[in-house]
Amino acid sequence: MKYIALVLLALAAVPASAERVKDLASVSGVRGNQLVGYGLVVGLDGTGDQTSQAPFTIQSIRNMLAKFGVTIPANVNPQLKNVAAVTVYADLPAFAKPGQTIDVTVNSIGNATSLRGGSLLMTPLRGIDGEVYGIAQGSLVVSGFGAAGKDGSRIAVNTPSSGRVPNGASVERAVPTNFATEPFIVLNLNTPDFTTASRLTDGINNIFGADTARAMDAVSVRVQAPIDASQRIAYLSALEAIEIEPGDAPARVIVNSRTGTVVIGSAVRVKPAAVAHGSLSVTITERNDVSQPNALSNGETVVTPRSDIKVDQPEARMFVFNAGVNLDEIVRAVNQVGAAPGDLVAILEALKEAGALRAELIVI
The missing domain is CATH 3.90.1150 (Aspartate Aminotransferase, domain 1)
Incomplete structure (x- = not known):
C-alpha cells in the first residue's frame, strides 16, 4: 500500500x-507464446478438399481411423468432400495456467472452398520447443461465404476458408518463467x-x-x-x-509509395528555401480519317492516320519557406498551390536533396 x-x-x-x-x-x-498445430475439419457441406489434389487429407483420415481400429484397404481411395486439412494457431498469454481456454484460428491448407458449418477435431497445439501446450477442438465461426455455379462462375465474401473457434483450446501446460x-x-x-x-x-x-x-x-x-x-x-x-513525459519523436517524413500517403511529424523543420511548383500535361489523340474519292475519278478509298497533340502547362507558382517553418506552415503552403500527394513527395525529396528539410525521409 x-x-x-x-x-x-x-x-x-x-x-x-x-x-x-x-x-x-x-x-x-x-510475453505471449505462439502455438501451432495441424488438424482436420469435418462436417462440411461438400466444400472440403478434393482428395485427388490433396493426398495429405486422405493420409490424415487413414491415420486417424487406424487409431480407432478402422482399416481402409490400400487399394481404396475415398473421395471425401466434407473434410478439410487445416492449420490451427493460437497465442498463449503470459502466465496462462492449465485448464484455461484460449481462442484459436483455423485456416485451410488444401483446396477446400469453405469451412462454414465444419467442426475442428481434437488438435494438439505445440510450441517452438515441440511440446504440447494446448488442445483445440470445437465448431468453427466463419464470417465469409462463397457460392459457385456449374458454369464455373464463383463469388466469395470475405474469406470462407478461414475461421475461428472462440475458447476453442484448453491450456495443458504452463510456460516456465x-x-x-x-x-x-x-x-x-x-x-x-x-x-x-x-x-x-x-x-x-x-x-x-x-x-x-x-x-x-x-x-x-x-x-x-x-x-x-x-x-x-x-x-x-x-x-x-x-x-x-516521453521524449519527442525524431523528425521524420513517412511516404507510402503504394498508396500515396504522406505523414509529416510535428518536429519537422525547414530551412529557408524557395520552391516552384508546376506541371506539364501532354495529351495525344489518335484517329483515322477516311479519304473518299469522287465517283467519276476512278480513285480508291484510303484511310489516313491523324494525330492531335495538345500541351497544357499551367503557370508555375513559387512559394518561400522561411527559417524554422513548422508542420502547419508546410501543409498550408503546399495546399495553396494545390499539390497532389505525388507532387508533395517530389517537393519533399527536392528539399531533402537541397539540405533544407531537417527530417529523415522514409519511403515504405
Whole structure:
C-alpha cells in the first residue's frame, strides 16, 4: 500500500502530456507464446478438399481411423468432400495456467472452398520447443461465404476458408518463467529512446529512492524489486501507474509509395528555401480519317492516320519557406498551390536533396 500512496502523491505534479509506464514499456519475460498445430475439419457441406489434389487429407483420415481400429484397404481411395486439412494457431498469454481456454484460428491448407458449418477435431497445439501446450477442438465461426455455379462462375465474401473457434483450446501446460526468481525486473520501452529511458529512470528513483532504477540502454531500464511474489506484483502495479513525459519523436517524413500517403511529424523543420511548383500535361489523340474519292475519278478509298497533340502547362507558382517553418506552415503552403500527394513527395525529396528539410525521409 505504501508504494501506491507514494505514486498517488507524485502524480499530482505530473504534466498533462505525461503517459503511464504501462503504456510506454513492457516487463521483460512477460510475453505471449505462439502455438501451432495441424488438424482436420469435418462436417462440411461438400466444400472440403478434393482428395485427388490433396493426398495429405486422405493420409490424415487413414491415420486417424487406424487409431480407432478402422482399416481402409490400400487399394481404396475415398473421395471425401466434407473434410478439410487445416492449420490451427493460437497465442498463449503470459502466465496462462492449465485448464484455461484460449481462442484459436483455423485456416485451410488444401483446396477446400469453405469451412462454414465444419467442426475442428481434437488438435494438439505445440510450441517452438515441440511440446504440447494446448488442445483445440470445437465448431468453427466463419464470417465469409462463397457460392459457385456449374458454369464455373464463383463469388466469395470475405474469406470462407478461414475461421475461428472462440475458447476453442484448453491450456495443458504452463510456460516456465523466471519472473519471481531474479532480484530485479527489466522494463523494455516499446519505442527505443534515450531521453525516455533517462526520464523513466529518474521518475522511478524520485518515488522509490535513489539507485532503484538504472538505465541499461535506449530500451531497457533495470529496477530493483522484492523477491516475494505477492510483494513483487504490488510493486509492479505501482510502477505501471507512474506517469512520465516521453521524449519527442525524431523528425521524420513517412511516404507510402503504394498508396500515396504522406505523414509529416510535428518536429519537422525547414530551412529557408524557395520552391516552384508546376506541371506539364501532354495529351495525344489518335484517329483515322477516311479519304473518299469522287465517283467519276476512278480513285480508291484510303484511310489516313491523324494525330492531335495538345500541351497544357499551367503557370508555375513559387512559394518561400522561411527559417524554422513548422508542420502547419508546410501543409498550408503546399495546399495553396494545390499539390497532389505525388507532387508533395517530389517537393519533399527536392528539399531533402537541397539540405533544407531537417527530417529523415522514409519511403515504405
